[in-house]
Amino acid sequence: MPESSPLPDHAAWAALCDTMKAAGDRILAPDFPGSPEERAEGFRHLAQQAVCWLAWGVGHLDPADPRFMRQNDLLTRWGGPNVDNVYKHARIDAEGTYRIRGLMHSCEEFLLAVRIGNMHQERYGTLHEVTATDLGIAPGDSFEILLGGPEPADPAVRWVPLPEGARMVAVREYYYDWQEHEPAVLTIERVDRPTVPQRLTPGRIAEQLEEARSQFERSITYWNDYQRAARTRGEDNTFIQPRTEPKGLKGLVYGFCFYRLAPGEALVVECEAPVARYWSYQLYQLGWFEPVESIHRTGGLNHRQTAVDADGLVRVVVAHEDPGVANWLDTEGRSEGMLTFRCAWADNRPEPKAQVVAFADLETRLAPGAAGGPTTPEERRAHLAARAAHAAWRFRT
Structure with missing residues (x-):
């Protein structure tokens, strides 16, 4: 030919x-x-x-x-x-x-x-x-x-x-x-x-x-360019406040926080509890914009899986190791990544705030019962086992 x-x-x-x-x-x-x-x-x-x-x-x-x-x-x-x-x-x-x-x-x-x-x-x-x-x-x-x-x-x-x-x-x-x-x-x-x-x-x-x-x-x-451009809209470890994506879905708003954590550091996120049909916090890889492991680790938590503290605030801890609280997002040891707050069909629009703290100071930084209260290793394993069992059904062939 x-x-x-x-x-x-x-x-x-x-x-x-x-x-x-x-x-x-x-x-x-x-x-x-x-x-x-x-x-x-x-x-x-x-x-x-x-x-x-x-x-x-x-x-x-x-x-x-x-x-x-x-x-x-x-x-x-x-x-x-x-x-x-x-x-x-x-x-x-x-x-x-x-x-x-x-x-x-x-x-x-x-x-x-x-x-x-x-x-x-x-x-x-x-x-x-x-x-x-x-x-x-x-x-x-x-x-x-x-x-x-x-x-x-x-x-x-x-x-x-x-x-x-x-x-x-x-x-x-x-x-x-x-x-x-x-x-x-x-x-x-x-x-x-x-x-x-x-x-x-x-x-x-x-x-x-x-x-x-x-x-x-x-x-x-x-998507690599999208993440890089989004990162320039704010500073690391600080939330770019929620917005609806241009030409996107009208009922959904997104807030981004690009974290950078050294060993021994954690990111504590606080916000008013959304009044919404759905909301979540999820971690993503840079470059490929894929979720971090969210079946065998807690890379994402939604409104049914996240505890609201007694003062009406949601507190989430992003950390490389288990801080022993329910609302933990596991970085998989990644020093940098993207944290996304989603809120859908909401009556309010909370604005999350983030702060880097020493991992060793989390116990004093969080009031007793904050971030969903203490979680034992056995409870963590049971939670992950339930996630894996559900995923086997959801993604079956």
Whole structure:
């Protein structure tokens, strides 16, 4: 085959391979984390991003025959995912009509968003959002949602519009208690016209491979740049106060704190208890914007898992070793990282404050019973065992 006129499928495959190879060099640049352990995590991140975007681009590009793809699970993490969520994405056509059917099982809430694309794409944004609560759907319910098409005359039909420009539907399932029970099940199908899959053509697979290549390339650099830019908005060990992300979900606010802790130091966070359906504190790696270990360690705690002190304040301790309090976020020994405060569907907007203290002084810094009170090693092991048992259900294949 002459090199001057490659077939589109071969050219797209070559471009994808070149991009993945270049990414391995790109993450060695000084703007990415550079310790041996962080570099190892970076190459794992590249491999898992390749899995994620090949599956999305090649396997889920057809809006005529959509399927939900689970992303940001234990293998396809990107963009600072919430460890209390399961994320499911499906491709749609704004001119189409779709039916989503599901069983909530132990899922306690979901947020359905009609979107243009992901944040790391050139075109992105949320066009419409609605929660399970808004739709009258509760844990344990079965449900059906009509997505797109004309608004039904029957008000009992759960209907979600598809605004012009919509290209995907994203569902975030929320699990507050991390119970050892069945997670939600969702299906999607197009109902306005018959689906007859056609045989694959060179041009179509080239389009799919280019989608995978583009998402992979942009995700690797975008989220590193996003974290670096966010860090410049404030000082280390100080919260950048909560805000709604531009073009993001209206019901969610985020506050960031980039911590830098030496051995023997801890970060104590205090804030008014949110009046909200959901809130949490979670730790993230730098560069790859993945959560730190949150199943076998306590890298994240939500409103059901975090104790509120008797004075109405929430106190959380970020530390390299166990301080013996319930509200401990385990850094995995990372001297630097990102702490995110999330608050969703809230009646107030607390502003967390953070202070570095000597680990040895925590007992005197925290009043008796603060930060959720004392926790024994046995209680910590039981808590982690319960998290692992839930995760086995949530992320089962």
